[in-house]
Amino acid sequence: MIAYVIAAIFDFLLAGFVLLHGKSRTAVAFSILSASAGVWTIELFFLTRISDLSLLEPLFHIFRLGLFLLAPFLIIFHTLITRTFVGTGLKVLIGCSLATSLLIYGLNVSIFPTQLYQVPVGYSARFDPIAAVYLVNFIVACGISALLTYNAYRKAIFKEKLRLKWLVIGVVIGGILGLISFKFPKLFIGTMGSVISLCFIAYSVIMHRPIGVRAGISNGAVKAISAFSLIALYLVVDSISIHFEMKNDGFVLVQIFVFLIMLEGYPRLVKYFTRLRGRLFDREYYNYDFVVQMTARALSSTLTPVAMKKLADQLFLRTTKVENYSLHLSPHFFPDSKGPDGMEGSEPCADDWRAYEYGDLQFTDHAKGEFDVPLRGKSSSLNGSGFLGFLQHQTETTFYDEVVPRYKRDFQNRGISAAVPIMVAGRAVGYVMLGRPLKEEQFSHDDIRLLNWFGGEVGGVLEKLIVHLRMENTLHEAEKTLSVVSQFNEYNHDVKTPFSNIEALISAGDVFTDEEREAKILEQVHRGSMLVSTMVNVLKGQHYKTKSLCDLNQLAEEAIASFPTQAKNVQRSFSPLPASYAYEEELKIVLLNLLTNAFHAKDKDSLQVQVSTHYDRTHRQVICKVADNGCGIAPERLEALWSRPGSSRKHLGGSGVGLAVIKRIIEEHDGTIAVVSTLGEGTEFTLTLPIADIQPASASQAAR
Missing domain, CATH: 3.30.450.40 (GAF domain)
Incomplete structure (x- = not known):
């Protein structure tokens, strides 16, 4: 029948197209497979069209080669398209399949020809030992091909897996339609299935970047809808012409014009339906x-x-x-x-x-x-x-x-x-x-x-x-340098203090015994050594601050003890305090600098410095006051006291340590610092610090 001729021509054209598209071994194997299917389809055409048995039998046996070659080239093609390593075992299987096909073909042509018998649509071949051996060979070939494909699909990634998916879909469609054809042989479902299957397989061979199966079906549907819409338009125009009997030379021009509109409108219609599909169904597409x-x-x-x-x-x-x-x-x-x-x-x-x-x-x-x-x-x-x-x-x-x-x-x-x-x-x-x-x-x-x-x-x-x-990195490095300089400025005064105290201890006369003087000098040397070590770590970038529970009374006592020759001028008034969570070393810097400024404010014969602490239960904070009866600070200097880089009493010989640094340290502890001063009468600094949320037992009892 004519359907077999169309299918055979399509198989040959497909084989040639794939071979022209690329001459790889996979393309050659597919072309031979498709051509073999075409030769077998011609054999089916002869069985339905030639009634002369003497002419049919030689043509039938010659063209039966296409059927026998399907099995070995099915294995060869799947081996190549799955990029399977061809070991000795696989070579033996391919060789046995090919040898079996050629052997039964030779026997079928020369010694054991297949008998033909008449059926309603022409002739058909009897099932004989040749057909049985071929069927076994083909089933084994299908099993090997399926195993190769499954193994490759399991290991494949990215485009390889998508390519094999197209291959599997083509084989499955061909197999399903082939089984249906046994139930409905007059519908040519088997031939149609062979054509569709080969198209899917050819796509997996020639397409360098295959699209997704869902996308392919979607694109095909869009193009089909566009084509059917234009065909429907043409049929409507043609029906109108028949109904109104408009068939004349003038209407031919109208038909040509409509046909040109269809050619021009098809790509535009495809583009429109593609955008519509993207908006309604598929979000993977974008403009x-x-x-x-x-x-x-x-x-x-x-x-x-x-x-x-x-x-x-x-x-x-x-x-x-x-x-x-x-x-x-x-x-x-x-x-x-x-x-x-x-x-x-x-x-x-x-x-x-x-x-x-x-x-x-x-x-x-x-x-x-x-x-x-x-x-x-x-x-x-x-x-x-x-x-x-x-x-x-x-x-x-x-x-x-x-x-x-x-x-x-x-x-x-x-x-x-x-x-x-x-x-x-x-x-x-x-x-x-x-x-x-x-x-x-x-x-x-x-x-x-x-x-x-x-x-x-x-x-x-x-x-x-x-x-x-x-x-940004350069600015960050500059900020780190400025930070190091700032920290050096904070420790500058503390480094000088031990040496000043040692000098004062040596010139103190009989105020201390020799043993007391020696002990206090060694204490100042130890403190100076610790400060120098801290500054070296700052310079190396290895100085790390750690917060701990601190007793402000103890820190104040240690700060006062750092001035052995001035300690007698300090009046203490310490109340029991809960612990604060703070940087102990930095709080010492604050207290030492406030005491230093107080001692340097002396403008009378009898300088008195008062250090007092108490606990504010209402606001849950500890308060420390450092007051002196020295020279005081002029009102105009108080306004810029916290922003000036030098000490408030630098004109009296102060160290130059800025109160701005002290304010920064206190604010880092979520505290506050305030000053009240009267020129000629004295100055009082008040600093507050929050207490720690978790208090040790001893601190809690002391607070009560």
Whole structure:
């Protein structure tokens, strides 16, 4: 019947098309398989059209070769398309299948010809030993092919799995329709199933980047609806012409015009239905031009790592839909071979690329095969088997499925589905490594265009961003230097105090016995040594402050004891206090400086300094007052007292330690400091500190 002729012609054309599209071994094997199916279909045509048995029998046996070759080339094709390693066992199976097919074909032609018998639609072949051996050979070939496909599909990733999915769907459709054809032989379902199956399989062979099955069906439906809509329009116009008897020369021109409208309107209609489908059903599709426009606008205003991370997340995680991504930059991208964190890198070479993390940009270590290993303060070389040397020569997005087997393992081990080059001045200065794609279609045509565009645009933005980060790092280093200077200023006065006290102890005469003098001098030497050690640690960046439970009474007593020659002038009034959670060392600095300023305020023969403490239960805070009857502070100096860099009594020989530093220390403890002074009568400083939430038993009892 004519259906067999159409199917055979289609099989031959499909074989030629695939062979012209690519001359790989897989394409050749498919072409032979499709051509064999075409030869077998011609045999079926002869059985239904030729009534002369003497002419039919030789043609039937000659063209039966197509049927016998299906089994071995089915195994060969599945071996090639699944990229299965051809070991000795597989070679033996292929050889046995091919030998069996050729042997039974030779026996069928020469010694054991198949008997034909007449049926209502023509002739049919009797089931004989030749047919039985062929059937066993074909079933074994189908089983081997299914096993090869299952094993490859289980191990495949990315596009490989999608390609095999198209192959499996084609085989399943052909098998189902073939089984149905046994029940309804007159409907040519088997022939139609063979054609559909070969189309699906051919698509898996020739398409370099197959689309998702769901997307393929959706696209086919859109095109079919568009075509049927235009055909319906043409039929409506033709029906109108028949109904009103308008068939004349003028109407022919109208029909030609309608036909031209159909040709012009088809792509527009397809585009319209595609947009409609995206709005109603499929959210995976996006408008490429709109995304490019919005991304370009966002890139132009990206100046921080946070903004860059948000933009990259939007582009890679939500638009192209990959599981994760990682940004890698060449050392050549950084001046003086430094990373964005300012670290010195090794001498850069062509295949030495490093991964960095800075701020909120997550750069990860692919050398460990993971996407979630942060690299803080270090770089990790991705150098391995010339992998990045290979990538460096790529100017467009490189996909796992496209690379040669030598580098495929590098992609697979690192979980990379695609590498997007970051281009600056025509050369790759980095790569965005994309993880597993989450869409069935993997990467669409628009995805590929978007990735290549982004790789060409983001390089300049990253250059500006890294310059901005370097400026921030420079400012940060300057702030750290200023912080060290500030801490030195805080300890400046304390370092001088032990030496002043030693000098005072030596010149104190008979105020102390020799043993007392020696003990107090050793105490001051020890204190000076501890302060010098602290300043050295500050200089090295190894000084760490730690809060602890402090007794303010004890700290005040220790501060007073630091002035052995002046202690007799200090009146103490200490109330029981709960503990405060504070930096003990810094509170000592505050008390020592307040006492020093009080001692330096002497303008009378009898200087009196009062240090008192008490507990404010209402506000849950401890209060310490340091008062003197010295010279006092002029009102105009009080106004700028906390902002002046020098001591309030620097004109009287003070140390120059700023009260602004004292105020900062108290505020760091969530406390307050206030001053009341009358010129010529004296000054009183009052500082308050919150108590600790958890009190030791002894402190609680003392407070009661």
